[in-house]
Amino acid sequence: MGHAWVSQQAVISDVFTSVTSISFKAAAAKPGERVVDIGCGTGDTLLDFAKVVGPSGAALGVDISVPMLGFARHRAAEAGYSNVSCALADATTYGFEPRWADLVYSRFGVMFFDDPVKAFTNIRSGMKPGGRLVLVCFRTMAESPWFRVPIEAARPHLPAQPPADPLAPGMFSFAREERVRGILSDAGFREMALKAVDVPMHGKDIAQSMAFITQAGPLPAILENGSEEQRTRATEAVREALAANIGADGRGLHAGLWLVSALT
Numbered sequence: 425m426g427h428a429w430v431s432q433q434a435v436i437s438d439v440f441t442s443v444t445s446i447s448f449k450a451a452a453a454k455p456g457e458r459v460v461d462i463g464c465g466t467g468d469t470l471l472d473f474a475k476v477v478g479p480s481g482a483a484l485g486v487d488i489s490v491p492m493l494g495f496a497r498h499r500a501a502e503a504g505y506s507n508v509s510c511a512l513a514d515a516t517t518y519g520f521e522p523r524w525a526d527l528v529y530s531r532f533g534v535m536f537f538d539d540p541v542k543a544f545t546n547i548r549s550g551m552k553p554g555g556r557l558v559l560v561c562f563r564t565m566a567e568s569p570w571f572r573v574p575i576e577a578a579r580p581h582l583p584a585q586p587p588a589d590p591l592a593p594g595m596f597s598f599a600r601e602e603r604v605r606g607i608l609s610d611a612g613f614r615e616m617a618l619k620a621v622d623v624p625m626h627g628k629d630i631a632q633s634m635a636f637i638t639q640a641g642p643l644p645a646i647l648e649n650g651s652e653e654q655r656t657r658a659t660e661a662v663r664e665a666l667a668a669n670i671g672a673d674g675r676g677l678h679a680g681l682w683l684v685s686a687l688t
């Protein structure tokens with residue numbers, strides 16, 4: 425999905441406005457700090473951190489997607505940030521400089537690890553003693569009407585599919601609080617806190633919301649299973665469902681998230 429995330433970067437950034445502001449407040453990055461952004465994607469939050477930490481600090485983005493990280497690099501160069509570096513790597517095995525980071529942050533970039541305990545153990549090795557971890561990840565699909573409503577609208581028009589394994593790597597794999605606590609604790613983190621937050625998600629209008637929902641999140645994989653005709657009918661049903669649930673200002677549906685924090 426890397427190419428879709430690159431082409432839709434501005435829309436995705438708009439839809440995530442509230443997520444970014446809530447998680448940035450929790451991250452509380454300061455000038456001079458060193459920040460790692462795990463699964464930084466196209467660099468939205470990486471560039472925001474570069475601005476906050478300033479020239480005396482540093483922002484490192486780690487991502488496995490060639491197109492997304494390439495775009496992040498391009499944006500950092502265009503903005504003239506000399507304190508940004510990007511590592512094309514799996515965060516599970518990347519050779520982090522030991523005890524380097526004051527803060528490790530991720531906006532939806534940590535739910536895809538094959539071995540989450542190994543990944544977080546590796547990430548922790550690159551953090552200073554007392555370093556902060558701040559993550560946002562999704563709770564269950566049932567708690568996220570922003571994703572659930574379009575899927576419920578599309579399903580009757582598409583072939584039936586077996587239910588997904590909730591623990592398999594994927595966007596809802598961090599939905600269960602005990603699982604997240606277990607992973608972080610096994611990786612050596614302490615003082616974990618998980619706060620449930622319901623965050624509005626919407627584009628500027630229905631067209632933007634449709635651009636997001638049909639190209640990011642769980643719907644694209646489900647649409648793929650249909651014939652062209654089925655996809656057209658499903659997409660129309662999604663548009664109607666969004667129009668029925670979203671007000672003229674674009675607002676109306678939220679996503680249920682965990683705002684996770686921990687210390688090394």
Ligand SMILES: C[S@@+](CC[C@H](N)C(=O)[O-])C[C@H]1O[C@@H](n2cnc3c(N)ncnc32)[C@H](O)[C@@H]1O
Binds near residue numbers: 466515531
């Ligand atoms: C849902 S996207 C979020 C991107 C970005 N954080 C944002 O909010 O725009 C998930 C990102 O995690 C990256 N990713 C997935 N598995 C990874 C891994 N093992 N190591 C590093 N990055 C990973 C993907 O390439 C993708 O960019």
